[in-house]
Amino acid sequence: MLKKAHPAMFGIVFFLMFAMLGQLLAQQTLEDVKQARGLDDNDVLAAVKTFMPRGGRDEYFAFVGTGNSGTMIVYGIPSMRIYKYVGVFSPEPWQGYGYDDESMLMLKKGSLDDRIYNYGDMRYPALSETNGEYNGKYLFYSDGANSRIAMLGLDDFETKQVLPHPLFVNCFPGVAVTENTEYVIQSSQYPAPWENKTADPEKEFDSKFKSGVTFWKFLDPKEATRSGHHIGRMIKEESFTLELPPFTLDYFDTGREGSKNFVVGLASKDGKNFIYVIDYSKIQNKVTSRFNEANIVSTKAAVDAKGLAMIELPEAARKVKVTPDGKYFITASDNAMVFDFDKVASALSNGTFSGKTAGDIPLIDAASVMKGKVNIGKDVMDLAFDYRDGVVYASAFSDKKIVRWNYNDMKTEGEVSLTFKPGQLMTPQGMSAAPHSNYLVAVDKEGLYDHYPNVGPVRPSFQHLIDISSDNMRDIYTMSLPQANIYGSVSVLRTTIKPIIRYALGTNTRTGEISDFKTVAGQEKVERQGNRVHVFGTLIRSHITPEIVEVNEGDVVTFHLTNLERAEDETHGFTINTYGKHGSFEPGKTASLTFVADRAGAFPYYCTEFCSALHLEMEGILLVKPKNWKGKVEKEVALTKEELAKYKQDYEKKVKVIKETGDVINGVVKFLKENDYAKYPYVKALVEDAFDQLEKGKFAKENYEKYAKEGKWKDAFLWAEQYWQYQVKAADVGLRAKTLLEEKLQGGK
Ligand SMILES: [Cu+2]
Secondary structure (H helix, E strand, O other), X not given: OOOOOOHHHHHHHHHHHXXXXXXXXXOOOHHHHHHHHOOOHHHHHHHHHHOOOOOOOOOEEEEEEOEOOOEEEEEEEOOOOEEEEEEOOOOEHHHOEOOOHHHHHHHHHOOOOOOOOOXXXXXXXXXXXXXXXXXXXXXXXXXXXXXXXXXXXXXXXEEEEEEEOOOOXXXXXXXXXXXXXXXXXXXXXXXXXXXXXXXXXXXXXXXXXXXXXXXXEEEOOOOOOOOOOOOOEEEEEEEEEEEEOOOEEEEEEEOOHHHOOEEEEEEEEOOEEEEEEEEHHHHOOOOOEEEOOEEEEOHHHHHHOOOEEEEEOOOOOOEEEEOOOOOEEEEEOOEEEEEEHHHHHHHHHHOOOOEEEXXXXXXXXXXXXXXXEEEOOOOEEEEEEOOOOOEEEEEEOOOOEEEEEEOOOOEEEEEEEOOOEEEEEEOOOOOOOOOOOOEEEEEEEOOOHHHOOOOOOOOOEEEEEEEOOOOOOEEEEEEEEOOOOOOOEEEEEHHHOOOXXXXXXXXXXXXXXXXXXXXOXXXXXXXXXXXXXXXXXXXXXXXXXXXXXXXXXXXXXEEEEEEOOOOOOOOEEEEEOOOOEEEEEOOOEEEEEEEEOOOOEEEEEEOOOOOOOOHHHOEEEEEEEOOOOOOOOOOOOOOOHHHHHHHHHHXXXXXXXXXXXXXXXXXXXXXXXXXXXXXXXXXHHHHHHHHHHHHHHHHHHHHHHHHHHOOOHHHHHHHHHHHHHHHHHHHHHXXXXXXXXXXXXXXXX
């Protein structure tokens, strides 16, 4: 079997034998491990650079689309730990995304004809910006496959808006934003007809097929909504699309500072390669027609307004990116070409053109606006910027290397050889005015397969973390991403993003508004109008209320559920067996699940998220009564004297326990108050959670006291039990607050 055992294998075997003969339980030293695993100092250094100690936080959040899976992955740099998959263009069952009514409505409205697509094509995201720098509030994605655009809120890392493109049936799977996120820009990729969807591709290509660049107007409300956070919106009515002749469009970028009104992008037609240059400030008020509620600016109107020109490139490029200072744009091509924005802008405004291309779009002579070019290597794929003036990285795919060069002096500064063909590149903060410079992330293609275990013909996608903090650039970590076809990514300083930990009670998380179906404890109910049944329920450890719901076969049923939790990380899931419905309810969230009860029977519903030790108790039954079902007629059965006495006894016992639990809580409260708990924000939040639980239990206390007075011992006992549940939760959170406070006091921090 072990014909060609790796030398390290012998090392491990010898080490184990030695360990077994000697001190069996002695801890290995660093040197032991290095020797046993065949590691050198560089390996150890790489491991230390990416290791995240307990309590440590990554410096950056990175966002990468999964391509056709239609979801987004959030990971940390430098640990490269994956934190989350977020549903964007495809349903995502864990979050109930595309399963609850709210997200289904959003996804349906976001498609051409109310259908829910189960995939997407998402490659190059853009983060929202203020003055050209990331503000950590929103993230945008384009769906190349199904012509959609999406906005995610970074306060909760959820998709908030999906819109269908009113004109394109095909989009370039990338977006860019203007300097203050006034516009989110999306373009077509392959030309297609707009108004009349059908046209002959051979006879009518030049007359009926079109391409275009869309400026989606984005509004970020300055005032908080009732839910306490901001939700921006792309507004179709205030957006416009520049119509272009049938060019195939590719990657584009936006200017900043002096070039802030510009968009530059790649275009090709009839074997020729161009960069289109748009000055949107010149064309935004030049709408010439409307179709499908979309504002259209014709090519001619844009040319007349001096807002559109093209530059013919001497060789094809795979990217065009604007430098962090906004002075240049550079092509990712074997000879990287650096173009001067000032020169391009004056050629456009002075009408200094060298000819025309399709659609009478004026051509700017490339040589007259080019600062220069630098030979990088073979099949250059992408560029990324550093914080240092003029520093740029370029990936040479077929040469398996990344080159560091400087666009100020047009000289190369160094390179790193790789074991794979590098594709897309990313530096943290890299697509903003303020890139950082310790790390470079590169997409792996055709990495040597013996570097990774074989998992069949379809491989995971790999991204490499390259340490660029010194002249000695090194590939220090390989991250594998399953369910992902990786292209571009973006990354922002983690502290720029301010995530929430709970929603205002009753929040519709897609709109940020308080849901009409918000339900608070004690107000759970079932309402029926004909065959339409609305269940208003609540979720809280460790109950789903109501616990039994009876409907008739054929009823249209909606479960409107609210998670009453205020504690951190207390999400509850909800599913009804075999009905294909699933929801995720983060603390405070309200969402609805609608279905036709078309299958008779008794169907358990339960919490699908491991929420506490009593998680399994979160269950109930949906009884779907078949047509003509008689069932058992419930009669109020009077309790016997003995039963009543037993309930009274149980009740008194429970009240005693309540008193004891109350004493524990009071002791904790006393300790917390004596030690100024409010000075410690995290402790304070926990204490507020605890009081919140007690407050919610008040109605249960009122009920048990009332029933006890009336001598209704069964009801009194059941309500006392309910109150105690709230008390236990409050005590649990309170004790966690106490422990934390003790730690703070001892640690002196
Ligand atoms: Cu639960």
